[in-house]
Amino acid sequence: MTVAAEAGLMIQQVVPEAASVELADVLGRLKRGPALTPFSDEVMEFCAQFSRAIFKDAAALKFPELQALAFWMRKAELLRLRESFLASQRPEALLAPQGVAFHIPPANVDTIFVYSWLLSVLAGNKNVIRLSPRVSAQTDILCRLFNQTLAASPEAMRYSTVMLRYGHEREITQAISAAADIRVIWGGDRSVRTIREIPLPPHARELTFPDRYSFAVIRAARYLAMENRQSLAEQFYNDTFWFDQMACSSPHLVFWEGSLQDVRAASASFVVSVRDHAERKQYEVQPATRMNRFTFSCQEAIDGRASTYEDLGVLTVLGVDRFGQLSRDHCGGGLIFQYRLRELGELAPFIARRDQTMSYFGFEREELTAFAHRLNGRGIDRIVPVGQALNFNRFWDGNDMLLQFMRYVYIG
Amino acid sequence: MTNDEPMTFDDLLARPQFSLSQAEKEAALTPVLNELTAHHRARCPEYARLLDVIYPGGGVARSIAEAPYVPVGLFKTNRLQSVPDEEVFKTMTSSGTTGQQVSQIAIDRETARRQTTALSRIMMHVLGPDRLPMVMIESGTLIKDRLRFNARAAGVLGMANFGRQHFYALLDAAPAQAASHVADDMKLDVEGLRGFLQKFGGKPFLIFGFTFMVWQYLFQQIDGRGFDLSNGILIHSGGWKKLQEISIGNAEFRRRFAESCGLTRIYNFYGMVEQVGSVYLEGEDGYLYPPNFADVIIRDPLTFAEQPAGKPGLIQVVSALPLSYPGHSILTEDLGVIEGIDDSTCGRQGKYFSVIGRVPKAELRGCSDVHATEVSRNIASAERESVPV
Numbered sequence: 001m002t003v004a005a006e007a008g009l010m011i012q013q014v015v016p017e018a019a020s021v022e023l024a025d026v027l028g029r030l031k032r033g034p035a036l037t038p039f040s041d042e043v044m045e046f047c048a049q050f051s052r053a054i055f056k057d058a059a060a061l062k063f064p065e066l067q068a069l070a071f072w073m074r075k076a077e078l079l080r081l082r083e084s085f086l087a088s089q090r091p092e093a094l095l096a097p098q099g100v101a102f103h104i105p106p107a108n109v110d111t112i113f114v115y116s117w118l119l120s121v122l123a124g125n126k127n128v129i130r131l132s133p134r135v136s137a138q139t140d141i142l143c144r145l146f147n148q149t150l151a152a153s154p155e156a157m158r159y160s161t162v163m164l165r166y167g168h169e170r171e172i173t174q175a176i177s178a179a180a181d182i183r184v185i186w187g188g189d190r191s192v193r194t195i196r197e198i199p200l201p202p203h204a205r206e207l208t209f210p211d212r213y214s215f216a217v218i219r220a221a222r223y224l225a226m227e228n229r230q231s232l233a234e235q236f237y238n239d240t241f242w243f244d245q246m247a248c249s250s251p252h253l254v255f256w257e258g259s260l261q262d263v264r265a266a267s268a269s270f271v272v273s274v275r276d277h278a279e280r281k282q283y284e285v286q287p288a289t290r291m292n293r294f295t296f297s298c299q300e301a302i303d304g305r306a307s308t309y310e311d312l313g314v315l316t317v318l319g320v321d322r323f324g325q326l327s328r329d330h331c332g333g334g335l336i337f338q339y340r341l342r343e344l345g346e347l348a349p350f351i352a353r354r355d356q357t358m359s360y361f362g363f364e365r366e367e368l369t370a371f372a373h374r375l376n377g378r379g380i381d382r383i384v385p386v387g388q389a390l391n392f393n394r395f396w397d398g399n400d401m402l403l404q405f406m407r408y409v410y411i412g
Numbered sequence: 413m414t415n416d417e418p419m420t421f422d423d424l425l426a427r428p429q430f431s432l433s434q435a436e437k438e439a440a441l442t443p444v445l446n447e448l449t450a451h452h453r454a455r456c457p458e459y460a461r462l463l464d465v466i467y468p469g470g471g472v473a474r475s476i477a478e479a480p481y482v483p484v485g486l487f488k489t490n491r492l493q494s495v496p497d498e499e500v501f502k503t504m505t506s507s508g509t510t511g512q513q514v515s516q517i518a519i520d521r522e523t524a525r526r527q528t529t530a531l532s533r534i535m536m537h538v539l540g541p542d543r544l545p546m547v548m549i550e551s552g553t554l555i556k557d558r559l560r561f562n563a564r565a566a567g568v569l570g571m572a573n574f575g576r577q578h579f580y581a582l583l584d585a586a587p588a589q590a591a592s593h594v595a596d597d598m599k600l601d602v603e604g605l606r607g608f609l610q611k612f613g614g615k616p617f618l619i620f621g622f623t624f625m626v627w628q629y630l631f632q633q634i635d636g637r638g639f640d641l642s643n644g645i646l647i648h649s650g651g652w653k654k655l656q657e658i659s660i661g662n663a664e665f666r667r668r669f670a671e672s673c674g675l676t677r678i679y680n681f682y683g684m685v686e687q688v689g690s691v692y693l694e695g696e697d698g699y700l701y702p703p704n705f706a707d708v709i710i711r712d713p714l715t716f717a718e719q720p721a722g723k724p725g726l727i728q729v730v731s732a733l734p735l736s737y738p739g740h741s742i743l744t745e746d747l748g749v750i751e752g753i754d755d756s757t758c759g760r761q762g763k764y765f766s767v768i769g770r771v772p773k774a775e776l777r778g779c780s781d782v783h784a785t786e787v788s789r790n791i792a793s794a795e796r797e798s799v800p801v
Contacts, residue, residue, distance in 0.1 A: 287726070287747075290713060291713075295486060304461065313714055
């Protein structure tokens with residue numbers, strides 16, 4: 001199918017400027033416009049300016065995830081990324097952009113689309129981003145600042161990115177997909193399944209981000225020996241509560257490693273610290289979320305997947321006694337399962353392909369590396385310290401995202 | 413109460429309804445609820461597992477508020493029953509829209525009998541002992557279609573017991589689609605209603621319907637057309653959600669009916685398919701009153717701690733009726749507030765309360781679109797309608 005065949009589809013453009021536009025025109029302009037080279041000065045400068053704009057904006061200040069995004073996009077970080085890009089260059093193979101990248105972010109994490117876009121635009125791609133019609137303050141702020149930054153940028157940048165707001169109209173996704181060299185689908189199993197049915201050009205590549213499961217492992221004796229236990233609770237709080245425990249990398253289960261006595265003491269102290277911190281942070285629990293958590297807990301009790309229940313208001317803790325009871329069901333919004341391991345290795349049979357992030361405390365790098373070797377691809381894509389579960393980087397869901405956005409041109 | 417013997421369930425029913433002070437009700441109902449908890453623990457394994465985990469210690473309640481409660485959503489995902497299958501006399505379901513999960517409540521003969529008796533004791537309080545000529549704000553075809561015996565049809569049939577010479581006042585506008593009983597497809601049989609009033613309008617008669625249908629298909633059709641309903645007693649239920657959308661609250665509802673057609677005896681009630689027979693009937697003051705064998709507790713939506721009068725929260729309903737399923741103490745997804753205790757202006761004893769509405773849906777964030785929709789689907793429970801059977 002050609003772009004021209006889709007003439008007549010009107011769509012709401014948000015970036016580069018808010019306008020009602022014809023989809024075929026937008027895609028045509030994007031294809032014809034000048035292309036960026038990977039990590040060119042102009043794209044680096046644009047991203048740094050965009051980061052500064054977010055830092056300076058009064059409205060953006062209210063949203064920690066926007067601050068985290070701006071931090072991740074700051075000049076120093078961009079330079080580090082360029083360094084690692086240069087390290088991936090090889091004498092016999094040149095890294096080149098894929099071409100047009102089509103990003104389909106989830107409807108309800110407002111910053112994902114910028115991370116996805118950032119790696120892609122640094123790689124030199126032209127980008128089409130589908131924005132959900134569900135308007136959020138965060139997305140509005142980002143689009144406003146993006147357009148502001150764009151107004152003062154060189155011409156080539158203006159052809160680099162289009163953001164379109166539309167619902168689930170298949171013909172629009174179809175037309176954009178037909179023009180794409182790489183398509184990035186966030187939003188979980190159902191979104192991936194639905195959008196995958198829409199064809200891509202034969203050469204195009206696809207990155208999918210299906211539903212994932214994440215958990216934490218904590219060595220009880222090391223926790224008990226900590227001078228400042230509160231700090232771990234704070235880190236864990238950030239991992240868990242920032243996106244209402246609905247981010248794919250937020251932990252739902254804490255594996256405690258150690259003796260029964262240590263684990264009991266550590267867990268009792270830890271959950272209260274987390275609760276206290278959540279209350280200090282005035283984490284807002286919506287009544288429906290709370291009710292859902294209670295209903296979920298009762299269901300887990302009925303189904304024999306929880307042996308104990310502890311209600312701390314902002315947080316619910318379900319204890320699991322037997323390995324066979326462990327499941328990956330969860331309801332988000334502040335519910336944590338706990339299970340005791342005598343040693344880390346006992347965990348291996350539980351691990352499945354769906355497991356994404358294992359955040360840890362009290363383990364040495366060698367132990368974790370040995371554990372990852374032992375899993376040998378069985379599952380887990382990220383092993384990070386507690387507190388870094390949500391930190392996005394180029395290695396995500398088992399991909400080197402940066403390299404995925406490029407291709408090697410071999411010169412023999 | 414001067415007698416030290418605790419009241420039995422039958423005593424609670426036999427006494428005039430709304431006649432127990434809160435202290436008397438605490439003394440009478442707490443042991444009944446404890447018995448029911450033990451009864452269901454012994455007969456419903458799912459409920460026993462829930463108690464073991466959620467309420468460890470299995471402590472006996474020392475007050476109504478201490479009785480273990482289960483979230484209403486569990487009846488959608490589990491068939492919780494305390495009788496063998498062969499004793500299930502009927503299964504009540506809530507009338508959710510297509511695709512929504514509905515509650516499934518197993519009723520045995522004894523529970524059905526208790527529900528019927530209980531409801532008639534409550535209704536007698538405002539209707540008196542005699543059956544009255546009755547107008548149903550429903551279409552007659554709803555009842556004929558036994559295949560779709562849902563909460564709405566069951567509710568209508570249950571109320572029909574309290575009347576005679578029933579007149580089904582609505583006509584299916586599109587007969588071809590009659591089987592769907594889509595409420596939007598009906599209109600008032602104006603001439604039929606005139607005929608009914610000519611015959612029975614001079615003496616007390618009963619009108620029953622779901623709140624929004626009473627408004628849309630009765631009030632809006634007869635307003636300003638000279639109908640006299642001053643001998644009518646209107647009993648209605650089903651929630652205010654649809655009327656709130658057009659800014660009609662209870663006070664406005666009552667005022668407009670009184671002004672337009674002289675109808676002043678209006679009794680709303682609150683109830684649910686998970687506790688059929690246990691309805692909370694409006695007093696003359698416009699507040700809702702628990703009958704002798706039931707009560708409400710308002711809980712803080714975040715801590716679930718009992719709220720004092722005047723503080724809104726989640727409504728928990730307790731009832732002595734359910735024997736065949738563990739539904740004697742249920743935490744609903746409705747919000748309400750206790751308006752007062754033992755100080756009613758209309759002569760009723762105990763607590764009285766108002767329903768504020770449904771807990772708003774959660775807006776969770778997250779990477780996965782799927783999870784977000786699943787969670788909100790779980791939370792958005794099927795539309796529950798009141799079922800006085």
